Amino acid sequence: MSEKPLDAIFEKFLSGPKIFKDREVLRPTYVPDNLPHRNKEISRVGLTLATALKSGTPSNVFIYGKTGTGKTAVVRYVLKHLAEKCRELGVSTPDNVYLNCSTVNTNYRVLAHLCENLGGSVPFTGLPTDEVYSRFISMLDSGKRLMIIVLDEVDKLVDKDGDGVLYDLTRINHSVLRLARVSIIGISNNLKFKENLDPRVLSSLGEEELVFPPYVALELQDILRERARMGFLDGALEEPGVINLCAALAAREHGDARRALDLLRVAGEQAERLGMNGVNEDHVRMAQNILETDRVSEVVSTLPIQSKLVLYSIYLLDRNGSSKITTGRVYNVYSDLCKIVNLEILGQRRVSGLIAELDMLGIIVAKLKSEGRYGMTKKIRINVPAKQIKEILENDYHIKKTVNYVPPRS
Ligand SMILES: Nc1ncnc2c1ncn2[C@@H]1O[C@H](COP(=O)(O)OP(=O)(O)O)[C@@H](O)[C@H]1O
Ligand SMILES: [Mg+2]
Known part of the structure; x- marks a missing residue:
């Protein structure tokens, strides 16, 4: 040995x-020089942004599509080639700012990043958002320029912090800026995102709308x-x-x-x-x-604690061989667990909502079943290896306290 x-x-x-030969080209961050089966999308985005080649202001573009349909890759590809073309023609290249809103997920941070891009510096927190906005405007409007702002996964920003910054940014060309202009490319994985937007934001952001179909x-x-x-x-x-x-x-x-x-x-x-x-x-x-x-x-590891408790209740019922796991039984076990770990017990409706979310995530399957004259109930089963759920959840600080608990038989 x-x-x-x-x-x-x-x-x-x-x-x-x-x-x-080169592992890096297989990673999701790599942008290839060639994007097969996206010519139509590249042309559409390219045609819109081409306005910049004649010093115009491109329309805003809104792109939807499920994950992995090439949205980010296409936008990065077009911006790269646009910048090359501008240099070749000797026209001023736009300031391209790419922000991924899954991390830059507050209105404050979006504005702070925009300021930084213009060479300003903004503290990580602390200023009023309005103040950061004013700084951004004065820096941006200090000269004639076009800024193309890509807000990737913009639904994450709006979910977390509302559409305030979108509202401001989609308005500034007409009402605030004198010299500079802004074009916005919004990208969302969530097709239903539109429903949450202020109609005024929607109409200006969606001047051009593009849906990327799955491959x-x-x-x-x-x-x-x-x-x-x-x-x-x-x-x-x-x-x-x-x-x-x-x-x-x-x-x-x-x-x-x-x-x-x-x-x-x-x-x-x-x-x-x-x-x-x-x-x-x-x-x-x-x-x-x-x-x-x-x-x-x-x-599973990133679920909020209440959802973890609901899932753990389902796991415990399953482990104890319950033949029928219904919402009602899950709720009883869940309430017992909350008492042990000393957390607030949510109402039945909220717990039903959490069960529906776990179903949507594919962790469990909850099927509505008729219960004769007593109405409907949900029959629930675990949809992933139970061992994995156990391992992850029993690592949780709260759930550790409940490992001696045994659900009542019925
Ligand atoms: N048409 C394509 N040709 C080559 N690679 C692609 C194509 N579409 C997507 N990809 C690759 O697939 C991965 C996911 O694409 P991405 O643009 O990040 O998807 P989305 O932003 O829609 O979630 C990336 O590695 C990207 O380079
Ligand atoms: Mg993407």
């Missing part, structure tokens, strides 16, 4: 067959083939099985290119770890399991 256990592992890893399996195959050529060594993939399977699995969810690329990359990592000199369909299936496990972990 070697004295230094890692030496052997590193050595084995390095001397094993090589699979990847079908054949399109995903093309996308994967191109990336695989750059990412894997020649002959490292079992063809055409590996790519077809990644595409089929991702298409079955909703035509998500990110998912398809993740499957391909993780399959490659599996083959590498096992010391194989090629990637086959088994590795793709392993990748599918790993990604699904990761997804469940992330979803």
Whole structure:
């Protein structure tokens, strides 16, 4: 036995067959030079932004589509090429500001980032939002310029902090700015997002509206083939099985290119770890399991405590072999748990709402069943490995206190 256990592992890893040529091109952050099956979308966004080439102000654009349909990639692609064209023509290049609202998720932080982009500095918190807005306006309007602001995942901002900044930004061209102009590209994964917007914001933000459809399996195959050529060594993939399977699995969810690329990359990592000199369909299936496990972990571990307690109640009923898990029984167990951990007991309706959310997340399945003359009830079952739920939840500080609890039999 070697004295230094890692030496052997590193050595084995390095001397094993090589699979990847360039792993980075398979990561979701990489923007390829070529986006197959998005010509129409690229042209639409490009045509709108082309106004900037003649020193005009492009209309605002609003883009919708499910995750992994290429929204971010297309916008970044068009902005990059627009800037290149401006340089080539010698016209002034727009200031492009890309903000992802899943992290830049308050009106204050959006404005602070915009100021920073113009070379100003704003404390992380502390100023009134109006003050940051005024600073932004005075810096922006100090000269003639066009700023193109991309608000990616803008639904996260509005959910958290309302549409105040959107309202202001969609208005400033006409009512506030004298020299500078702003164009906004809003991107949302949530198709229902529109319903939450002030109609005035909606009409100015949605001057141009574009929906990105999910990819079908054949399109995903093309996308994967191109990336695989750059990412894997020649002959490292079992063809055409590996790519077809990644595409089929991702298409079955909703035509998500990110998912398809993740499957391909993780399959490659599996083959590498096992010391194989090629990637086959088994590795793709392993990748599918790993990604699904990761997804469940992330979803369950980030649930608010009340939802965790509801889910743990369902888990306990399931573990104790309850034949019928109904909303009522879950509620009873949940109430007991709340008492043990000393948390407020939510009402039946709120708990029903939390159950519906867990259902939407795919963690459980809750089916409405008729209960004869007593009306309707929900029958609930767990939809992911129960062991995983147990492991994650029993790590929670509150839930640790309840592990000796046994739900009443019925
Ligand atoms: N048409 C395409 N061609 C090549 N890669 C693509 C294409 N569409 C999406 N991708 C890749 O898939 C991943 C997800 O795309 P992204 O633009 O982030 O999706 P969205 O923003 O709609 O969630 C990224 O790695 C992106 O490069
Ligand atoms: Mg995106």
